[in-house]
Amino acid sequence: MRFFTRMLLRTLAIGVVALGALAGSAQAKTLRVGITLHPYYSFVANIVGDRAKIIPLIDSDANPHGYAPQPADMIRMMAMDVMVVNGIGHDSWAFEILDAAGMRNKLKLIYANDGVSLIPVAGDPSGEKVVNPHTFISTTAAIQQVYTIARALGELDPENATFFRDNARHYALEIRKLRGEFDAKIAGADLSKFRCASMHSGYDYIMQELGLQVSAVIEPRHGVEPTARQLAETIDRIKAANVNVLFAEKYFASKLSDTIRDATGVRMYSISHISSGPYTKEKFIEEMRENLTTIATAIRESAKS
Numbered sequence: 088m089r090f091f092t093r094m095l096l097r098t099l100a101i102g103v104v105a106l107g108a109l110a111g112s113a114q115a116k117t118l119r120v121g122i123t124l125h126p127y128y129s130f131v132a133n134i135v136g137d138r139a140k141i142i143p144l145i146d147s148d149a150n151p152h153g154y155a156p157q158p159a160d161m162i163r164m165m166a167m168d169v170m171v172v173n174g175i176g177h178d179s180w181a182f183e184i185l186d187a188a189g190m191r192n193k194l195k196l197i198y199a200n201d202g203v204s205l206i207p208v209a210g211d212p213s214g215e216k217v218v219n220p221h222t223f224i225s226t227t228a229a230i231q232q233v234y235t236i237a238r239a240l241g242e243l244d245p246e247n248a249t250f251f252r253d254n255a256r257h258y259a260l261e262i263r264k265l266r267g268e269f270d271a272k273i274a275g276a277d278l279s280k281f282r283c284a285s286m287h288s289g290y291d292y293i294m295q296e297l298g299l300q301v302s303a304v305i306e307p308r309h310g311v312e313p314t315a316r317q318l319a320e321t322i323d324r325i326k327a328a329n330v331n332v333l334f335a336e337k338y339f340a341s342k343l344s345d346t347i348r349d350a351t352g353v354r355m356y357s358i359s360h361i362s363s364g365p366y367t368k369e370k371f372i373e374e375m376r377e378n379l380t381t382i383a384t385a386i387r388e389s390a391k392s
Contacts, residue, residue: 118244121163121170123178124151126223126361127199127236129371131171133258134237138247142167144181147366154180161188169195169243171236175205176220197239199223199232208288209301224361225292226266226375230259265376269297272383277390283332284325284353286344289360290334297382302328305343312343325351331392332385334358354392356385 118139122128131141142163145154161184164170172181174196185191200222207216222228237255241248283294284303294301303324305313313321325333330353335344337357348355358381359374 118240118247119166119168120240121167121194122366123170123172123181124223124362125364125366126229126371127171127173127232128366129368130199130229130233130236130258131240132368134233134240134251134254135247136250136254138250139240139244141366143366144170144184147364151178151180151362156180156184156187160184164188164190164194167194169197169240171197171199173200173220173222174198175200175218175222195243197236199236201235203228203231203235206291206295209291209304219288219291221289221360222292223371224289224358224375224378225296226262227296228292229371229375230262233259233262261372262375265372265379268376269379269383272380273386276387278386280392281332281386281389282328282330283334283385284321284330284347285334286336289336290358293378293382299382302330305347318343318346322347322350325353331389332356334382334385336360354385354388356381358382 118135119142120131120135120139121142121144122131123144125147128141128143131139135141144160144163145151145157164184165188170181172178182191185194200220203222205218205222208219223232233255237251241251244251278299281299282302283299284305285291285294285301286304287306288301288304291301303321305318305321325347330351333344333347333351333353333355335355335357337359344355347353358378361371361374364370
């Protein structure tokens, strides 16, 4: 399937290269910024305001996990001056599109995670130190990415560099407020009773940031269900660690979460992966606020048990 997709994209490339050349010759002064993931849309939208055009590489309802590139993606890429990428595993399909379009050395890339302190995937049964790409499900790492993106866009558009930088600072302050709201919600709560597991490693950055340890991860890789033996071992590990909270993904629910809950008696809560739905300027703040509120609720309720 991947081979067929690559061949289709390469075939289409012949037809769209000329289109891309025409678009380039008629390029407007407004910077055209491509993005691969929903959080990056919010980051860029808050940075550039109305002084740049944002072009999502894939449709808003597409699942970025295991995404299969489509011909329309390449046409969108041809219209970009620069593209913001994760670059550490979450949008590997974007690089397939780059290669198919012959844009690998032509399109400027902003690696959002430059400067972010990366951590390995938690609970990897192989024992390998695989880099966790979910840096955007965080507040501190998100702020670092906002500054990185704003600085890079300012270098491409010097006339608006100060505007981008000021917007980034204002937006970073809004993100910092989320942490303050969270701290207020858990004030006085007994954290000693909180033990959590998660369906996948997407929440490692926010948990580390909040000083919370994830005792077990159900999926060996995001979207890859564990074998029967792995699942049994994970259930035993959850019981041995006295885990009382399980975080599942809000919009891509798995029946496995119900299985774990029934086998262990943990309380289940849903957290957004910020990877689905309309691309909006407000999406990151709204869904991170909801995530932090959910985590705070889990902490308070675990303290009562």
